[in-house]
Amino acid sequence: MFSLKEYTQEILATIILLLALVALRMITAKLIRRFAASSHLLEHRTNLVIKYTHVFMNILVTISLIVIWGVETKDIFITVSSIATVIGVAMFAQWSILSNITSGMILFFSFPFRIGDTIKIHDKDFPIEAEIEDINTFHVSLRTKEGEKIIFPNNLLLQKGISIMPAHYEEKEFFD
Incomplete structure (x- = not known):
């Protein structure tokens, strides 16, 4: 039977991780906006970079939550490799889209x-x-x-x- 006492550490770690995510998202958004303001960058470009960094942070937090809740490493690797294979096959023809997004990020930060x-x-x-x-x-x-x-x-x-x-x-x- 499910008992909260059995999962106290996992629940506490999850709460701390989610609070850290919220704090990090706010801090990175402020830092990116400050950089954009000092570089006189456009608002919609700034919002895109903030969106990309938030997606990256969410992926890292999801992986951390999987580890916290004790999913077997073998199962994680099987799942990740299956997802990577499907994405790899689907995105092989779309590499130029990823290349353009990456180039857009480089242009945003280097801004020649x-x-x-x-x-x-x-x-x-x-x-x-x-x-x-x-x-x-x-x-x-x-x-x-x-x-x-x-x-x-x-x-x-x-x-x-x-x-x-x-x-x-x-x-x-x-x-x-």
């Missing part, structure tokens, strides 16, 4: 260019010079001088050489 910058993408076959309109999770929206809108995947943006063009100022004659 900003919205409004004019960049030149050094591609032998299709060079592009355009202004950055938006940076999303999967792609960057660019606008050429001719008004053409180009959607460029984040992973390709990290693979190509990029020049950030200086701001163009109108040539004015000055008279004394």
Whole structure:
């Protein structure tokens, strides 16, 4: 028969772990928002990074809860390997999506260019010079001088050489 006294340690450890999760989620969200504010990053990009870190923390807490409640290591490995196999097969064709998400995270934290910058993408076959309109999770929206809108995947943006063009100022004659 089920008795609370038998599972006191597990219940206490679960409560502590869940409280730690809540505290860590709040702390990381504040730190990411502080970093974003100091770097003048967009709110929706900040929220995406916070969402990704929270998902990662939830996965770690779930694994910790499994260990706390005494699931056999052998059973954990069988379950994880089965899930990894299914995900691996399903995601093999979708590797570019994961690559774009990862690239979006790298662009968020390293942020070599900003919205409004004019960049030149050094591609032998299709060079592009355009202004950055938006940076999303999967792609960057660019606008050429001719008004053409180009959607460029984040992973390709990290693979190509990029020049950030200086701001163009109108040539004015000055008279004394």
